[in-house]
Amino acid sequence: MDHRIDRRSLLRLAGVGALGLAAPSLFTACGAGSSGGGVSNAGKDLAPWPTYVPFTGPTPDAPGDDSGVQPLFLKYPEKVVRSVHNPVGDGSDVTVMVVSYGAPPKPVAENRYWQAVNQALGVNLKVIVVPDPEYGQKMATLMASGDDLPDMIMFSNLALPHAAEFVQARCADLSEFVGGDAVKEYPNLANLPTYAWKGMGRIGGKLHGIPLERPTPANSLFVNRTAMDTAGIPKDWTTEQYLDAMKQLTGDRKWGVGWFKTLFGGLGGITYHAGSLGAPNTWSEGGGAFTSTLTTPQFEQALEVMRELVEAGTHYPDSLTTSSTDMQSYFHNGTVASMNDGFGSVSLATMKKINSRFALDLGRPYGPQATPWQGPGTFGYVTFKKAEPARIKLLLRICDYLSAPFGTTEYELANYGVEGEHFTKDGDGIKTTDLYNQENNSLLPTKYLGTAPAVLYLPGFPDTAQAVHDWQKATLPRSVRNPATGLRSATEASKGAQLSQIIGDGIAAITFGRKPLSAWKDVVSQWQQAGGDQVAEELAKEHAANQ
Incomplete structure (x- = not known):
């Protein structure tokens, strides 16, 4: 097999793609693009983190814990409650801009889900859906323009250069509305865990967004458990057993490892390997x-x-020319037996795509002293255009409604649609309809305007939910957070692309045999001299300021 590849493909596999943007979790101070000066938190009066008031909901089949293990629900709650008791909107138009990872939504006139969400919110949502391959460029264009902004803008964890300056200059400061006990006016936002707010971070000491919570596991190794069980591969494995397993699962036009070019995925899975070791x-x-x-x-x-x-x-x-969507398809149909993906892909949508071909599981770290990496606790955050307080409060009520927790009627609408049209319920729980496949919160990404703290519930797939819960219990107590999460660095903002390219070039060249492993020390030295050491100094100052 010919493993020779060109330089551009090396960078893509390494997570450094078009626009020169860094993979967000490895080289940067997590979250949006960072900066110093006005957006630095050092020497600023810090807005208090929102007070955490957890929702008292249905009793899970197995509880979560402080290590990040999620509450497990093998059955859907028999009764759900309302969490929003007052009108949300005022009948006005609300323009929002969100990223999308699927097909465009059906127009609102033909989309019962969109209509139902508008009716529940009491507004006319005008949604600008940006396909994820275009997201970086679209956001750069928006930030560079002097045009009027959408009412709500979703920022993903992609490290957009100078995003923090843009947010501080042109988006609303929400500190007085959600800082400390003020958040209690929005109970579903108060139910967002503190780690999500910290993952979003402050800008210039202030709170400028609402975080889109994600469970603490970072990108994870998704595995075809059926293929592994057939080959006699254990769940707990050593480094040698892992390598042997990938060899054993390769052959007859099937492969053990699925990599793909991405701006998001953490360097072809190196986060999994680094944490394992x-x-x-x-x-x-x-x-x-x-x-x-x-x-x-x-x-x-x-x-x-x-x-x-x-x-x-x-x-x-063909990993180097394969998109994430295509590689996911190859995993779903059994062509590859494992792939790294965001933990959020533990979902009903993924289970439907696998279509019972095999049992889904997550791969445990393989090293004896493993330090599995935690994610930032967010997928991104939502900002608001500057406006009068009454308008800001309306937008906060929209986020509050869409962030309603599992076990509420609002959660049902936001996540499953209209009962009797998009889903039904019976003794086994939620059953989605064919209409749900055409109208949902992925195709119309309302989940990127507000999202509930995630629980483990996979309607129709309780065995998979149990397997993931078992993986969490075995893995997360050893997991470690990134101490730079939510911090700002001026050097990263100005030199992030250059620093990422140095590391991306080095990782990919060594991985694919174009340089010896001994060359890594020279790569690191070049990175340090180009600004890596300066980033470390700035993070230390920011960390001290945030204590």
Whole structure:
């Protein structure tokens, strides 16, 4: 098999694609693009984090815990309650801009889900849906223009250059509305865990958005458990057993490893390998100093594992030109037996695409001293155009409604649609209809305007939900957070693309055998001199200011 590839493909696999944007979780201070000066939190009066008031909902079949294990529901609650008791909107138009990872939604006149959401919210949502391949460029154009802004703008965790300056200058400061006890006016926003607000972070000491909560697991290894069980591959494995497993699952036009080009995915899965081998999550902090995971021997060992995977031919051969959507399809149909994906892909939509071909599971870390990496606790955040307080409160009520927790009527509408049209309920719980497949909160991405704290419930697939819960219990107590989450760095904002390219070039060249493993020290040295050490100093100052 010919593993020779060109430089552009190397960068794509490494997570450094068009626009020179960095993969958000490895080189940057997580969250939106960062900066110093006005957007730095150092030396500023800090808005208090919103008070956490958890929703007292239905009793799960197995509880969550502080390590990030989610509440498990094998059955749907027999009774649901209302969480919003007052009118939300005023009948006005509300323009929103959100990213999308699917087909365009049906027009509102033909879309019963869209109509029902408008009716519940009491507004006319005018949704600008941006396909994710166009998101970076569309956002850059929006931020560079002097045009009037949409009422609500969704920022993903993609590291957009100078996003923090844009948000501070042109988006509303929400501190007085949601900081501290003020958030109690919006009970569903008060139910968002503090880690989500911290994952979003402050800008210039202020709160400028509403976080889109995600569970704490970072990108995870999705595995075809049926294929692995057939091959006798254990759930708990060593490094050698993992490598042997990927070789064993390769052959007859099937492959053990599915990689794909992406701006989001964390460098072809290196986050999974680095965490398996005990590397710190992006940075480590001690005595007030920040040290990059790139400098650790464990990270270098992760590169060696990836190189062995390539040398053994275990990865899908067209990985470098395959989109994330296509690679997901190859995983769903059994062409590849494993792939790294965001934890949010543990979903009903994924289960429907697998269509009972195999049992889905998540791969446990393989090293004896594993430090599985946590994500930032958010998928991104929602900002508002500057407006009068009454208008800001209306937009907050929209976010509050769409963030209603599991076990409420509002959650049902936001996530499943209209009962009797998009879903039905019986003794086994929620059953979605064919109309749901055409109208849902992925095709019309209202879930990127407000989202509930996630629970583990997969209607029709309780065994998968139980398997994921078991994975969480086995994995998350050892998981580690990135201490830079939510912090700002001026050097990252100005040199992030350059720093990412240095690392992306180095990782991909070593992984695919174009440079020896010993070249990694020179790559790290170049990164440090180009600004990596300065980023570390700035993060240390920001960290001290946020204590």
